[in-house]
Amino acid sequence: MSPNRPRRQTTQPIPPPDHDADAGLHTVPPGLWLMMLEARAPWEAMALAAVSPWLSKMPSGDGHAVLVFPGLGASDVSTLALRRFLKQHGYEAHGWKQGLNLGPRSGVLEGCRARIEELHQRYDGKISLIGWSLGGIYAREMAKEVPDLVRCVITLGTPFTGHPMATNAWRFYKLVSGQHPHDEDLLAEVRKPPPVPTTSIYSKTDGVVAWQCSINPARHAHTENIEVHASHIGMGMNPMAMYAIADRLRQDPAHWQRFDVQGARRWFFKVAHQPEVVTQWY
DSSP states (O other), rough: OOSSSOOOOOOOOOOOOOOOSSSTTTTTOOOOHHHHGGGGGGHHHHHHHHHHHHTTTTTOOOOOOEEEEOTTOOOOGGGGHHHHHHHEEEEEEEEOSSSOOSSSSSTHHHHHHHHHHHHHHHSOOEEEEHHHHHHHHHHHHHHHHHHHGGEEEEEEEEEOOOOOOGBBBBHHHHHHOOOOOTOOOHHHHHHOOOOSSSEEETTTOOSOGGGGOOOOTTTTTTTEEEESSSSSSTGGGGGHHHHHHHHHHHHHHGGOOOOOGGGGGGOEEEESOOOOOOOOOO
């Protein structure tokens, strides 16, 4: 080999902690074992029922409206447990009323915007947006479009920072939406956080979405990441996710602070304020 010829680089450098590079971009979707663990979702629903007396002791909310977006291929039926929980804790919880979530088909985004405007006018105040999986993309994007109407955004297992192929649902998305999920310009926009307090609740045992794709960058003071032990399918019924949601909704947007994991919480939750190292690079 000629001494003047540059050597071929065989590995890519790990980005520094505050680098804008997407840590989830070069990872792979969850493997077969994690996909099989999605079968535990019914147990999460039963666990929620079992700990309801404990959760009922949490302080009630202030009554503001909350709009919940379902995941890919799901409807408002899938968010019934979550919305019931929110209503029991003093919030005006509502479904998106767009039928099955089959991607941003014609009229869907306009319908979401109109729904937010309707609830904002009805309750005369900012509303919170919660999105499960793909529904979290809707929540984040709507908060970017109408930030003056949105109080905060909470996502559950939402892949907003990684490549679509880092999920096990991208083929299904392409099939039902008729859209190609690899538009780089669109993905770059999706990665940007909304200009309101934004929480990502994720699980390292998610069998659908690679958890690295749900991490907000540390350089934004108004974003955070909360890790819970949950399946992707059961995250909207998981007791720990419910607890975190209720805690976040009680935050005053004017004095918003990240989730506190001091005391007993440290046994159930973890937070990721720095992008973690990804070991699989291509």
